[in-house]
Amino acid sequence: MPPTMTNMIPLAVPDLSGNEGLYLQQCITSTFVSSVGPFVDRFEAMVAEAAGAPAVATASGTAGLHAALSAIGVKPGELVVMPSLTFIATANAAAYCGAIPWLMDIEPSSWNLDPDLFAKLLAQECTPKGKQIFHKTGRRVAAVMPVHTLGTLADMTRIVSIARDYGLPVVADAAAALGASRDGQPVGNLGADLSVFSFNGNKTITCGGGGAVVGKDAELLALVRHLTTTARSGQGYDHDRIGFNYRMTNLQAAVGCAQMERLPALIAAKQRIRQTYDAAFCDHTELELFPKPTDSTSACWFSGVVIKKNVHLQPNQIMDALRTYGVESKPFWKPIHLQKPYVAAPRSTQWVSEDLWQRILVLPCSSGLTAHDQARSMAALHQILPSREGRKEI
Numbered sequence: 001m002p003p004t005m006t007n008m009i010p011l012a013v014p015d016l017s018g019n020e021g022l023y024l025q026q027c028i029t030s031t032f033v034s035s036v037g038p039f040v041d042r043f044e045a046m047v048a049e050a051a052g053a054p055a056v057a058t059a060s061g062t063a064g065l066h067a068a069l070s071a072i073g074v075k076p077g078e079l080v081v082m083p084s085l086t087f088i089a090t091a092n093a094a095a096y097c098g099a100i101p102w103l104m105d106i107e108p109s110s111w112n113l114d115p116d117l118f119a120k121l122l123a124q125e126c127t128p129k130g131k132q133i134f135h136k137t138g139r140r141v142a143a144v145m146p147v148h149t150l151g152t153l154a155d156m157t158r159i160v161s162i163a164r165d166y167g168l169p170v171v172a173d174a175a176a177a178l179g180a181s182r183d184g185q186p187v188g189n190l191g192a193d194l195s196v197f198s199f200n201g202n203k204t205i206t207c208g209g210g211g212a213v214v215g216k217d218a219e220l221l222a223l224v225r226h227l228t229t230t231a232r233s234g235q236g237y238d239h240d241r242i243g244f245n246y247r248m249t250n251l252q253a254a255v256g257c258a259q260m261e262r263l264p265a266l267i268a269a270k271q272r273i274r275q276t277y278d279a280a281f282c283d284h285t286e287l288e289l290f291p292k293p294t295d296s297t298s299a300c301w302f303s304g305v306v307i308k309k310n311v312h313l314q315p316n317q318i319m320d321a322l323r324t325y326g327v328e329s330k331p332f333w334k335p336i337h338l339q340k341p342y343v344a345a346p347r348s349t350q351w352v353s354e355d356l357w358q359r360i361l362v363l364p365c366s367s368g369l370t371a372h373d374q375a376r377s378m379a380a381l382h383q384i385l386p387s388r389e390g391r392k393e394i
């Protein structure tokens with residue numbers, strides 16, 4: 001008999017067991033429910049502290065990405081470099097500016113933008129003119145957007161250094177990377193001009209919906225704030241350009257503050273879940289593990305397994321089978337170059353992204369996942385896809 005929803009182990013649900021309810025009630029009581037209020041200021045301060053750079057809270061991660069690209073001056077018809085393996089919002093943010101994503105492949109080791117390929121394609125396909133660079137199609141290359149996929153850091157040292165050589169601004173899609181660090185440096189302090197977080201419901205820290213843009217350049221960040229608040233100039237109804245209504249509300253920030261109070265514990269839970277899956281499946285003949293960086297600390301947003309090539313089951317089939325065991329699972333992002341709105345976008349070869357995305361299976365990884373439920377999930381996967389005795393690695 002199929003399990004009921006109540007005993008289904010969910011993929012990723014928020015843990016709202018802290019002060020979320022209390023703070024929401026304070027919003028209601030005080031009538032500060034909208035885009036001004038003490039929780040918004042407090043949330044920005046908490047995100048800035050964790051990210052290592054000042055923050056502007058936004059209505060969503062997508063809104064933050066759009067505001068960040070607008071602030072660094074991305075214009076219609078220009079190109080924005082990004083990995084093809086990302087959530088559609090990265091590409092959409094460029095498209096909202098009228099720009100076109102230039103889709104590059106990822107490294108197999110990190111699932112992040114391949115710095116060698118990025119350097120090679122800029123050298124081969126672009127020409128500098130003054131302080132700007134132009135693609136062979138005549139389009140200006142306006143920015144590069146590394147994505148810290150799953151909260152594992154892209155190689156910012158190399159990507160930022162290559163971008164600097166060409167005068168390209170760097171806007172990091174750090175949607176799920178709050179809590180990640182390299183050499184003790186938090187994610188907002190790794191050289192990007194702006195980094196953008198998401199606080200959607202399935203992220204490690206949630207506001208229900210929400211986002212934040214962080215950056216060390218005070219003038220640039222002030223422009224982000226200006227753009228997200230309808231570009232109002234002065235006290236009246238004067239607006240000096242076309243801005244956006246992208247502010248986070250006090251209600252969202254109330255939930256966010258309660259979540260941020262528990263950031264270290266929530267991140268630690270995510271990392272522990274990753275380690276448990278890795279330990280359980282590292283010797284499995286049919287499975288590979290999620291990326292395991294050696295030179296940085298991942299925020300481990302989602303965890304799961306990668307089905308090896310030539311295994312007779314597809315992630316979708318395993319997902320259906322896991323459901324009959326009461327375990328929710330999910331395939332991962334379909335690359336942008338295979339998405340209808342972006343089929344014509346310029347792209348590199350996509351060997352890695354095309355191979356990988358069809359083999360990734362995300363397993364239950366809520367920060368509140370109990371050891372018992374994780375053990376149940378792993379046992380179900382072992383049942384459906386047993387390790388083969390005597391199978392030889394080729």
Ligand SMILES: *Cc1c(COP(=O)(O)O)cnc(C)c1O
Pocket residue numbers: 060061062063086087089090147173175176197198199200209210211
């Ligand atoms: C979640 C996510 C976003 C979108 O954030 P929203 O808050 O849902 O708008 C963008 N990029 C990546 C890589 C994400 O994981």
